[in-house]
Amino acid sequence: MTLHPRLHEITERIRKRSADSRAAYLRGIDAAHREGPSRTRLSCGNLAHAFAASDSPDKGRLRADVTPNLGIINAYNDMLSAHQPFEHYPEIVRRVARELGATAQVAGGVPAMCDGVTQGRPGMELSLFSRDNIAQATAISLSHDMFDAALYLGVCDKIVPGLLIGALAFGHLPAMFVPAGPMTPGIPNKLKAEVRERYAAGEATREELLEVEAASYHAAGTCTFYGTANSNQVLLEAMGLQLPGTSFVNPGTPLRDALTRASTERVLRITALGDDYRPIGRLVDERAIVNAMVALMATGGSTNHTIHWIAVARAAGVMLTWDDMDDLSRIIPLLARVYPNGEADVNRFAAAGGTQFVFRELIDAGLMHGDVVTVAAGGMRAYCDEPRLTDGKLDYTPGIATSADDAVVRPVIAAFDLQGGLRLLRGNLGRSLMKISAVKSEYHRIEAPAVVLDDPRALNKLHAAGVLPQDFIAVVRYQGPRANGMPELHSLAPLLGLLQNQGRRVALVTDGRLSGASGKIPAAIHLTPEAARGGPIGKLREGDMIRLDANAGTLEVLVDADEWNARSHAANTAPAAQDMGRNLFAWSRNLVTPADQGALSISCGPPSPEGGWEYDAEYELGGDSAAAAAPHEAKDA
Known part of the structure; x- marks a missing residue:
């Protein structure tokens, strides 16, 4: 199918705007790749430290420098439902790696905080900055230079964007993202919202509210509404950075474990040690970024990604703007209604056709780049197929051609709305x-x-x-x-x-x-x-x-x-913040860029020719829409 002319125009606009920064980024990852497999650069003392705690078979392979070593970056904690399933993933990954004659090591852990827990609390003021902290922790984890690929275990709001920014800082390494999947359905989201509103009106008790909240958030896995966490999963699939159909398979199921094993097998096959090298820095180009935004608009996903994906794009040398997002939204039809855009949860969305149905509709209509290289063989068309277990073996079948529930997903010709969300x-x-x-x-x-x-x-x-x-x-x-x-x-x-x-x-x-x-x-x-x-x-x-x-x-x-x-500006009359660690992030608040530059408190993407990184006032105003009515800010970051 021919690409929609407006989609092509927007993509080309981004490509041209990003030409210098993207070229600088690619030069950096090419230089890192040319130096050869990571472990060959380590001294004997360095290497001995790195495999000292490994089992005997793994030690032999790590000494030999001829088989891939997979670094695992884990956002596991057992307080948050979405990340609790990751407790057992590393052992699955290590076992699969050994079966393939490779090795895997947990390179490091990253923090994972939950906005659902910190809503309205002082800790929420650390939430956005946790993304950049996660990116830095990812870089620290990979800094040992021991790895030929990396596998990223994360699901929720700031965790996936942070992992992705960190992964792009090591863009010469192949990367695979592996989710934990959503919890099974609880009470309907609409009922939960009604009780919340009655509580706000003083018509429901705290005990009644807690009962309905606990019935909604009731098990391991991602919250079932279509918020930032589940939008993360759709965007990762739209970019081809995790295996097809992995987003919405429930934890603790045989299919979930099979997909984790398959993710490990696949990432080990796309390292520079083989003949199908697929570094993440090459995969995440302007087409992949546009695909992510198209998926966001078509499904009515989280507004948080209007901040996060600007930061992610910049980490790959791609300069995305709010104007690009707005222009994409005007040509992308709304194909899904999932709470809060509808009454269905993500389990029902998946059953109705899910990402496979939506992606095929968009590709066939010329509204998504189908020619991008992905971690999966077969490119974006592979993401129109659905994973199944047949006699205990993972295989893929074509996704359904007709929506199983047109109250939840619809084809382009019968979209809920002609424009995105x-x-x-x-x-x-x-x-x-x-x-x-x-x-x-x-x-x-x-x-x-x-x-x-x-x-x-x-x-x-x-x-x-x-x-x-x-x-x-x-x-x-x-x-x-x-x-x-x-x-x-x-x-x-x-x-x-x-x-x-x-x-x-x-x-x-x-x-x-x-x-x-x-x-x-x-x-x-x-x-x-x-x-x-x-x-x-x-x-x-x-x-x-x-x-x-x-x-x-x-x-x-x-x-x-x-x-x-x-008029003059009014002074801030908000009460003084309760600290809760906030003092540790004062530097971040002083350095952070505006929201439409990704709210970044770290240097992200290729450095300037002078070796620095500075606030871009023109970029903040939208680049291509410099005539927008918003006044210029002081160049104070």
Whole structure:
């Protein structure tokens, strides 16, 4: 199928914009590859240290330098349901490697925190920065120079982007991502949301709320809604970085273990020691990045990836912008409705046709690059096939040709919407993003007075006091990367959802983030420039009329221009942070780039010719859309 002309145009635009940075990145990974298999560069003392604790067969192979050694980067912990299954993966991987005459070592562990646990808590202010910490921990794990390929065990919000950024820093190594899969279905997500809203209204007890939450989050595996964690899995498959069909197979099943074994076998076959070398730095090019964004739009995935994948792309020398995402969203149809965009969970999505059905529809319509090289043989077409166990042996069969549940997935010709789930908003308040796939069309345009807050907890207090206007737009500022690490504000969703259900027209405008599980409330998020960088949101006052219009792609304050220009920025009135380790990340807050540059607190991608890395004000404004209404920020990072 011929590629859609607009998709081709957007991809070419990214390629040309990225030409210098991509070329510099590829030169770096080629130089690393030319030096030969890692262990040949180690001294005898270095090497002896590295295999001292290995079993005898492994020691012999590691001494010989002729078989692949696989490094395992593990995000295991047993507090988080999504990562608990990884406890036993390393032993499976080592066993498979030995059967193939190779070796495998756990190179290191990376932290894995859960936004579901830290929502509304001081620890949430560390969440975004944990991504960069994970990238650094990945690099440290691989720094021993012992490995011919790496296998990455991670699932959730910041963990996968962090692992991916770290993996791209070692772009000469082949890489395979291996998920743990979702937990089995619990109570319907819609019921959980209803109880949350009743609790916010004082109509449900804490015991009732806890009971319904525990019935939803009830076992090992990823949470079943289509938030950031499960969006990670779809994006990895769309980029060809994990085996086809691995995303939504439940933990503890024979198929799950078979896919882990197959992932190990495959990554050992694509090292530089064989004749099918596939380094991750070559696989992740502008086409793979576009495929990830196409999959995000077509499935109505998490808004967090509008930050994370800019950082991931930059790590590979690819310069992706919000304008690219917005333009892609305007040509990519919405093919899936999974909570919060619908009532189904990811298990039902997989049963209805899942990624295999969606990817085949997109490739056949010319809306996804089918010619990318992937970790799997067969390229992107392989990702249209479904894994099965036949007599205990893993094989693949073509995915279903017709949706098994058209309330969950649909073909391109009968899409839920002609456009994807994202809209870029521009105006005199700056640039922000809105997830429209879960918001009913009658709420795509809201014009209402501002209720201005620097502390998100204040909104519930105002509601309890009965002083909120009938219709309003909650402006929650000083929540950006520089201010406090950009915590998610999902704790606002139950109250705002309750008010919307009462027929009130409400919305949210913030320089912070929302959870990947947020949906039905119109929300202009990631507003850039943020208040802590002198962004216009800091000039808003109580009662200012704001117009949020997703259809027109605008976000504006309706204040006389002379009065607006004369205003000064309000000081941050949020209470002092509770520390909870926050002091350790002060440097990150000082260095972090704006949201539309990936909110990076680390140097990412190839260095500048001068050997440094600096804040790119033009890039922040969208590069190709420099005429956007958002004012320039100070070049202060």
